[in-house]
Amino acid sequence: MNLEELYSYAKKYGFVFPSAEIYGGFSGFYDFGPLGAELKRNIESLLWKRFVTQKNFVVGIDGSIITNPQVWNASGHTQNFTDPVLVCNKCNSRFKADSFVEDLTSEPVEDLASFIEEKKPKCPNCGDELKFLGRTNLMFETVAGTKDKTYLRPETAQLIFINFKQVMNSFKIDLPFGIAQLGKSFRNEISPRDFLFRLREFNQFEIEFFVDPEEANNCPFFDKIKDNKILILSEEDQKNKQKARKVKIKDLLGKATQWHLYWLWEFYQFFVDLGIKPENLRLREHLKEELAHYAKACFDIEYKFPFGWKEIHGCAYRSDFDLKQHQTFSKTKMEVFDQKKNKRYIPHVIEPSQGIERAFLAIMFEAIKDDKLMISKQLAPIKVGILPVFNKDDFVGKANELFEEITNKGYSAMIDTRGPFVKRYDYHNKIGTFLTITLDYQTLEDGSFVIKFRDEDKLVRAKDVNEVFKLLEN
Numbered sequence: 001m002n003l004e005e006l007y008s009y010a011k012k013y014g015f016v017f018p019s020a021e022i023y024g025g026f027s028g029f030y031d032f033g034p035l036g037a038e039l040k041r042n043i044e045s046l047l048w049k050r051f052v053t054q055k056n057f058v059v060g061i062d063g064s065i066i067t068n069p070q071v072w073n074a075s076g077h078t079q080n081f082t083d084p085v086l087v088c089n090k091c092n093s094r095f096k097a098d099s100f101v102e103d104l105t106s107e108p109v110e111d112l113a114s115f116i117e118e119k120k121p122k123c124p125n126c127g128d129e130l131k132f133l134g135r136t137n138l139m140f141e142t143v144a145g146t147k148d149k150t151y152l153r154p155e156t157a158q159l160i161f162i163n164f165k166q167v168m169n170s171f172k173i174d175l176p177f178g179i180a181q182l183g184k185s186f187r188n189e190i191s192p193r194d195f196l197f198r199l200r201e202f203n204q205f206e207i208e209f210f211v212d213p214e215e216a217n218n219c220p221f222f223d224k225i226k227d228n229k230i231l232i233l234s235e236e237d238q239k240n241k242q243k244a245r246k247v248k249i250k251d252l253l254g255k256a257t258q259w260h261l262y263w264l265w266e267f268y269q270f271f272v273d274l275g276i277k278p279e280n281l282r283l284r285e286h287l288k289e290e291l292a293h294y295a296k297a298c299f300d301i302e303y304k305f306p307f308g309w310k311e312i313h314g315c316a317y318r319s320d321f322d323l324k325q326h327q328t329f330s331k332t333k334m335e336v337f338d339q340k341k342n343k344r345y346i347p348h349v350i351e352p353s354q355g356i357e358r359a360f361l362a363i364m365f366e367a368i369k370d371d372k373l374m375i376s377k378q379l380a381p382i383k384v385g386i387l388p389v390f391n392k393d394d395f396v397g398k399a400n401e402l403f404e405e406i407t408n409k410g411y412s413a414m415i416d417t418r419g420p421f422v423k424r425y426d427y428h429n430k431i432g433t434f435l436t437i438t439l440d441y442q443t444l445e446d447g448s449f450v451i452k453f454r455d456e457d458k459l460v461r462a463k464d465v466n467e468v469f470k471l472l473e474n
């Protein structure tokens with residue numbers, strides 16, 4: 001299935017629609033339909049459960065989308081959060097210059113402006129010559145009240161840094177610990193593309209993990225993961241044009257600290273547990289020239305999309321840069337005091353950053369097989385399809401009873417009486433319903449019903465709803 005086909009599938013079955021399609025859509029914005037909203041929420045809930053609720057050293061916050069513009073001055077976004085732009089003289093189309101050039105050559109390009117000057121690339125829309133326009137900031141500007149210019153947040157991370165002290169002081173939590181946030185971010189991409197891959201409005205789940213730099217190689221969970229194997233495209237292998245290779249986590253210690261590798265492994269395992277095959281996942285080490293000056297190391301988790309290996313998760317070691325910047329700009333001390341060691345220091349930060357829509361896209365690609373959405377039980381938008389054989393009062397009455405019992409337990413369900421019965425199985429396969437239950441004449445007599453699993457042809461007669469609950473339990 002290619003990207004076009006996935007887009008049609010997602011639209012046809014009510015997962016994702018172009019935003020404002022009745023007005024012709026709006027580039028870089030999408031709306032989630034009934035099934036997509038469920039799936040997206042499931043991804044988000046699983047992330048929160050796994051990385052906040054179930055980790056006693058991570059807490060969550062929910063910061064504002066619009067905040068004091070000084071935040072973005074301190075973080076460097078006002079100055080540096082820019083993309084190079086190509087413009088067409090004739091039709092005025094604009095393109096993100098680095099991605100455009102990446103498609104033209106496999107060689108690294110040092111100077112975009114002179115590369116454009118020399119190669120004179122043509123506009124894909126009208127064929128005229130493209131010119132290098134310079135750089136443009138990616139933040140959406142807005143005005144609070146009548147005169148205070150500010151921005152929609154381009155990432156969730158900075159809201160965590162500015163609340164670091166508040167969380168520590170109010171929640172009395174000791175280092176090392178993480179603060180997580182889940183929510184919307186906005187980037188005014190020059191050329192949004194690849195459906196949900198590059199959006200102007202999207203959702204992120206980010207953790208800032210604060211650690212004493214002297215303790216970055218002292219992760220109590222490292223022993224458990226150190227012999228696990230993972231596919232990685234290292235910096236050297238990229239430079240020597242070698243393929244990715246499988247290594248043990250501990251073999252990467254020269255490149256990253258224990259805590260950094262711990263977080264990478266945790267998110268890698270998250271995707272595997274959600275049903276993504278390990279051979280479709282790899283780490284890619286950022287090249288030295290890709291790293292910001294303050295970052296010590298950065299790795300992406302990439303997924304093998306039909307349009308190539310692309311980043312679905314990033315995890316950077318950001319040193320003390322962000323807290324230091326906010327200390328300088330706000331004149332608020334960001335140091336912590338370690339009583340045992342009797343020292344004051346600014347913590348270092350490891351930042352796992354997860355784009356929700358990119359995870360959504362990878363999960364959809366991975367799950368669609370033979371026109372069925374073979375999605376994991378936890379992710380399935382509808383857990384139970386309730387199918388009365390006849391659309392008559394006594395059947396529907398029984399269906400309503402079951403619907404209430406199932407949804408009261410927190411599982412999503414759907415009563416489906418539409419169209420010919422045989423087509424309903426097919427429909428529920430396409431939308432990934434985990435199991436369906438069929439109500440027939442015997443149901444009216446003794447309350448039993450027939451369970452059909454999405455992933456096998458087997459039919460099982462079940463005595464009552466408790467058998468369904470057993471199957472749905474994790």
Ligand SMILES: [Zn+2]
Nearest residue numbers: 088091123126
């Ligand atoms: Zn043009």
